[in-house]
Amino acid sequence: MVQKPLILVTNDDGIFAPGIQALAKIAAKFGDIVVVAPDKPQSGMGHAITINATLRIQKTNFHNALQEFSCTGTPVDCVKMAVNHILKKRPDLVISGINHGSNSSINVIYSGTMSAAIEGALEGTPSIGFSLCDYAMEADFSQAEKFIEKIIAQTLKNKMPKGVCLNVNIPKLNADEIKGIKVVRQAKANWVERFDERKDPYGREYYWLTGEFVNFEPESLDTDEWALSNGYISVVPTQADLTAHSALKEFNFN
Amino acid sequence: MVQKPLILVTNDDGIFAPGIQALAKIAAKFGDIVVVAPDKPQSGMGHAITINATLRIQKTNFHNALQEFSCTGTPVDCVKMAVNHILKKRPDLVISGINHGSNSSINVIYSGTMSAAIEGALEGTPSIGFSLCDYAMEADFSQAEKFIEKIIAQTLKNKMPKGVCLNVNIPKLNADEIKGIKVVRQAKANWVERFDERKDPYGREYYWLTGEFVNFEPESLDTDEWALSNGYISVVPTQADLTAHSALKEFNFN
Numbered sequence: 086m087v088q089k090p091l092i093l094v095t096n097d098d099g100i101f102a103p104g105i106q107a108l109a110k111i112a113a114k115f116g117d118i119v120v121v122a123p124d125k126p127q128s129g130m131g132h133a134i135t136i137n138a139t140l141r142i143q144k145t146n147f148h149n150a151l152q153e154f155s156c157t158g159t160p161v162d163c164v165k166m167a168v169n170h171i172l173k174k175r176p177d178l179v180i181s182g183i184n185h186g187s188n189s190s191i192n193v194i195y196s197g198t199m200s201a202a203i204e205g206a207l208e209g210t211p212s213i214g215f216s217l218c219d220y221a222m223e224a225d226f227s228q229a230e231k232f233i234e235k236i237i238a239q240t241l242k243n244k245m246p247k248g249v250c251l252n253v254n255i256p257k258l259n260a261d262e263i264k265g266i267k268v269v270r271q272a273k274a275n276w277v278e279r280f281d282e283r284k285d286p287y288g289r290e291y292y293w294l295t296g297e298f299v300n301f302e303p304e305s306l307d308t309d310e311w312a313l314s315n316g317y318i319s320v321v322p323t324q325a326d327l328t329a330h331s332a333l334k335e336f337n338f339n
Numbered sequence: 340m341v342q343k344p345l346i347l348v349t350n351d352d353g354i355f356a357p358g359i360q361a362l363a364k365i366a367a368k369f370g371d372i373v374v375v376a377p378d379k380p381q382s383g384m385g386h387a388i389t390i391n392a393t394l395r396i397q398k399t400n401f402h403n404a405l406q407e408f409s410c411t412g413t414p415v416d417c418v419k420m421a422v423n424h425i426l427k428k429r430p431d432l433v434i435s436g437i438n439h440g441s442n443s444s445i446n447v448i449y450s451g452t453m454s455a456a457i458e459g460a461l462e463g464t465p466s467i468g469f470s471l472c473d474y475a476m477e478a479d480f481s482q483a484e485k486f487i488e489k490i491i492a493q494t495l496k497n498k499m500p501k502g503v504c505l506n507v508n509i510p511k512l513n514a515d516e517i518k519g520i521k522v523v524r525q526a527k528a529n530w531v532e533r534f535d536e537r538k539d540p541y542g543r544e545y546y547w548l549t550g551e552f553v554n555f556e557p558e559s560l561d562t563d564e565w566a567l568s569n570g571y572i573s574v575v576p577t578q579a580d581l582t583a584h585s586a587l588k589e590f591n592f593n
Contacts, residue, residue, distance in 0.1 A: 132385030132448045139545040165548065169532040194386045194579050207445065207529050236592060249583045266592035270582040275461050278423040291393040294419065322586040325448050328524040329503045329576040336576060338490060338520035
């Protein structure tokens, strides 16, 4: 008997988010799924881990999974908890998402969704983060379904280079408007922030972080931003080496 | 009259940590310092930002700075708040630390200290994160002083490539035992985690994340881990492009 792949599903919008429901349903077509996801929204958590506080897990049963837990920690904590504590064997695939909103370009470093995928890759497991460029809770994830299936099927079949995971972003389009899947690099971009200053009922200032996304290279054709704004799904092979290799020779402190 | 450089000082151990006191004192020799740092320890926060909650800042006066604020957010929030809200002009340098503990190798992606430096670089400012490989609160930061001064002086003088910052790790050695400063790449390494399971007074399980650091390439001579274990200060030019460029050609989903 051929053993079914074991697929770990997580996210950063929390175990109740529609996006993880959609992803768990797709994943179940490919194997046995285990869901370990944050018990509350953890957007913008980046690669945060919980080291100054304790963690708890709680059995849940929303996703028709082999095993399922909510966790008080970050998305990265969820992957570590699943791989090192909950699962008896290494998963064949870690998938994270579907995120409610884009994780393209510079967003990858702020993204809890992608940090979970990067952590999966660090643990030695093929890993993919999926994001739909639609922040709405009622976003229509079904339009992306067949593309997500294609990417999961191919990842289960082919090998993934060691330490690499995929950052998949899906434009907010109907399935028949999506032109295809482009393998691209992360665009150089940034957020220009503005702090929205308000006063609480006691007269004390508080702030909301807001900002505007700026693509520094809108003319480049090989970036995720270009792919997304031209009707393609972007796939960026992503890894956790932050060394600026090309700059190594520019420094000398002796 | 030549204007003094404006230096933004932050960290992830919180505004009261001895490490930031040491760094602010060194920075004050080079220019006007502004301190904006978390109001509590934020270790392991990675590149987290606060988007689901509000932020507050509070004037403080511990570091003899031109301006000084504690902030309820993460290290990245502190840099964004300083650059976009508190400072009237762009700083000439962002420095973060001195972290109580190593941020070499894979630790860079979990590190709040380094995320503040990366954020500084994204904002277009030369930025450096400093870490001492000693987790103790009573660590002796004075041994590293002259090396930190050298790196700050050189960074203020020379240009930094756009988007690049420095990840500086200092071995726990006396000044006269430190052999010099090596510019190196981030070693391939990982943490093998173990969850320390305990019971609370009510019989419910909770967990502490613990782990063991594993260097996958102890024999490589061009890594930060090699430099540190051989008595050198490691300097890794660091940037926020997570694209696995060498793997781009290995994927095709059409």
